[in-house]
Amino acid sequence: MRDKKIFIIDDDKGICLSLSKFLETEGYETYTYQDPREALQDFPVRNPQIVLLDLKMPHMDGLTVLEKLKAQDKNIYVVMMTAYATLESTIEALRRGANDYLLKPFKLSDVTLALERAEKVINLERENIKLKEELKILKEYEIVGESPQLKEVLDIVKRVSSLNVTVIIYGESGTGKELIARTIHFNSPRKNRPFIPVNIAALPEELVESELFGYKKGAFTGATTDKVGIFKACDGGTIFLDEVAEASPRLQAKLLRVIEYKKFTPLGSTREEEVDVRIIAATNKNLFELVKEGKFREDLYYRLNVVPIHLPPLRERVEDIPLLVNYFIKKYSVRYNLQEKALDDEALKLLMSYTWPGNIRELENLIEHLLIVTRSLRITKEDVLNLMKRKSTEKAKIKTLEELELDYIRHVLNLTGGNKKKASELLGIDLSTLYRKIKKLEGES
Structure with missing residues (x-):
């Protein structure tokens, strides 16, 4: 683990050895260097999180080493060590990015205290990074709209997010099923654990089981090592099974066992493994009809259908189109560093009268394209019509x-x-x- 690695850089061999011996008893993985040039060379490979760095060394002074370390990783936690501490050298080291200071000769208890301070700072930085990532994700996957249909969906999302229940999302392609699944996950107690989306239809039938449940060495030709499957990698988190209607009968049976018993068997193994995952499934088909036709297991249907969420197509929430258009204009203007453009009334009316077979995904793609190709800051009805015609022609030419x-x-x-x-x-x-x-x-x- 990265947070258990410490570099000790000091031209005094005795200090390197004594610190290394002590820190290894404390559970750290240590690397000692009497020549800082070697440490700088190893730094990107070893990837430590804490560096104990001597200030005065013959080959390269500590302040220069400090600057070079920070240039490679601005978050690296550096504790300066010196027998020549002065107020000026302390201030200069801190100004260049040092986090702490140890005055030689120091006690091992001083080192322990310095590392405790380091752990607190590192954990705080980790939390900040995690929060920033969560905010970035939530901003990226913002749900836009005020229609009664969408409000009804969001009301269900709000109520089920905190509950550890299986959810299935019904909706046409492009309606935002994965977005709803992510929203449920990031508002649930599992939000700090993985969210892994899996499109069952996109995985070849002969590979889908090994991808989801993993396999043991020798399970089949080419299985030279054990492989952890997606379910195990997602332990504690949420797995999003898109296009679940495409699951083969064999896969349906394995999914049923995971839902019922929280257990699965990797390919080539005789031992079941336990896993704690929340399953959110999605489909653009009528599962109940597939059950009646004998194409989908009835028991799995009822296990998945605990909380059904029906996402309306865009043509049924026309009042949300102006809000979505504004959202996508802002999003792609920022992404491509473009001056913000606007649609005139006739262009907006055209968008609101269109049936949107590709739903929100199609609208987003159109707005992104319009922002890039339209020269004027005002996007007209003609601009929209021309692009729609071009896209329909291209679509007719391209086979799936x-x-x-x-x-x-x-x-x-x-x-x-x-x-x-x-x-x-x-x-x-x-x-x-x-x-x-x-x-x-x-x-x-």
Whole structure:
């Protein structure tokens, strides 16, 4: 651990050895240097958090070393050590960034006190950094809108955040399901633990289990070491399972066990592991309909559906569009250091009359693009129409990855004369995965 590493830089070998021996009994990992040039070379590699630094040394004086350390890491905690302390040297060291001072000869109890002071300062800095990160996250994922539909959603979010219940968020693509999940997490008792989003549909079926639950060495060809899965990495925190409707029957069974018993078995292991995670799931499909069709486990559905949150599409909260537009204008003006622009009334009316199939994500993308390409500070209806036309043309030309994949599967099936076993070998996927993809092909035709 970084906070257990201390550099001792002193040309006196005896001081280096005695301090090193004492600090190791106190649980620190120590590195001693009689030549400060070696310490500076090792600093970015060893990455200590505390440095005990002698003021007077032959190769390089302590003040110069101090400046070089601070240039590499402004937060490094430095305690100066010297037998030649004067008011001037103390002030100069503090001015250049030293945090504390030890006057030689010092007692080991003096060192202990100095390190206790260091720990307090370091912990305080850590808390400040954590708070800044949380504020940055909350600002980045700010929920914008005042429509009754959104207020209803936020009321549920407020009530469930502090409860350790499973939540499922329903909504079309681009409505902000992950944003709601993050808001729940950062307003919950788990806010200081990890939040890990996982898009189940984006993970290949043959990899999804090993990614989520990890595996043991030798579990399959290529498993040369143990791997910690996402569930274990998220212990104590919140895992966001997006597109949960795409989970295979096998994965559904494993998810059910995690929810019911807080246990899972890594691939290649015979021993269950315990985990404490809150699950927030999301889907753009009707899970209950999938249950009736036999495509989704009923027991898992009821376990996930403890608190359902239904996110309205943007076309159903039109009154929020002006607020969202202003928010995105400010956001991207700051990000790209642009002079703030504004939409005229006709442009805004056009945006409010559009159906937004891509929802908030589509609106955000459009505003970002308009700010970059529009030369005038006033964005007109014509600017919006021109960009919308261009985007719809581009969209018509571009095939999705799924469409390209299905085209390739068609091609391989033609090459093998419809032999599915040969096709699966050529494609590098198992037969069950190929059959699932063929079903999609049949659904298209």
